[in-house]
């Protein structure tokens with residue numbers, strides 16, 4: 001249900017916004033939502049956007065649990081686009097391997113203005 005409301009939203013939602021949407025379905029405690037989100041993030045179905053303190057459904061349908069995702073976040077309209085930064089992933093991997101760092105997850109967040117908003121301005 002948590003995943004449903006996230007993918008319907010088509011954009012990032014905070015845990016509290018999700019809780020608001022699911023109140024009618026019997027979700028009452030924020031902890032329930034947080035637990036569900038933790039699991040979804042673990043499965044790679046949902047990504048956590050630190051800079052927005054929000055969650056977004058993974059836009060790669062069928063890709064279960066890719067460890068790296070990049071997001072271009074528009075500061076104007078709030079549009080979020082997910083993409084795979086393959087070259088960046090390669091160089092991050094090279095660094096972590098040569099430094100003995102066990103990487104579990106990478107989320108890259110790009111902040112700026114999207115194409116549509118730049119056209120209007």
Ligand SMILES: [Zn+2]
Nearest residue numbers: 058059060069
């Ligand atoms: Zn993803």
Ligand SMILES: [Zn+2]
Nearest residue numbers: 074077114117
């Ligand atoms: Zn925009």
